[in-house]
Amino acid sequence: MEKITIGRFDKADFPDLHLEDIAVKVDTGAYTSSIHCDHIVEEKGVLKCTFLDDEHPLYNGRTFKFTDYDIVFVKSSNGIVQKRYQIQTTITMFGKTRKISLSLSARQEMRFPVLLGRRFITRKFVVDTEYYDLSYKKKKNEH
16 A cells, blocks of 8 residues: 655544544654543543633534543653543545544643544655645645
8 A cells, every 4th residue: 555645734634523624743753643632521431521622713612422432541752651531533634534543632732632643644654744734735625
């Protein structure tokens, strides 16, 4: 399979989460992918959360519920290990929808609400940091 060139950041759609054109940062230093999430609560085997926050233009306050989720331990770049919830969902980039595992993380201070880690990037993409928004530009040109 031929790999697609992806830049250092882009925009992606998350159809299952009803999110379109969400800024993503390609992070080859991160193993897992993550998404900014707020109000994360686990009760009686149900995980509830809200994606993005009221600072984000696409924030809609909608609460999502998941019964199929995992608990993972993620080591940050500064060496601190965090317990996070992880969900399975889909992402659309370059006109193709793929499965992706996303850990839920409070990323209010971060410029990009989504990080794409090596686990997702490997065998699909080649990263060229000279470029950005390649998938988003392709999508806009097709419409």
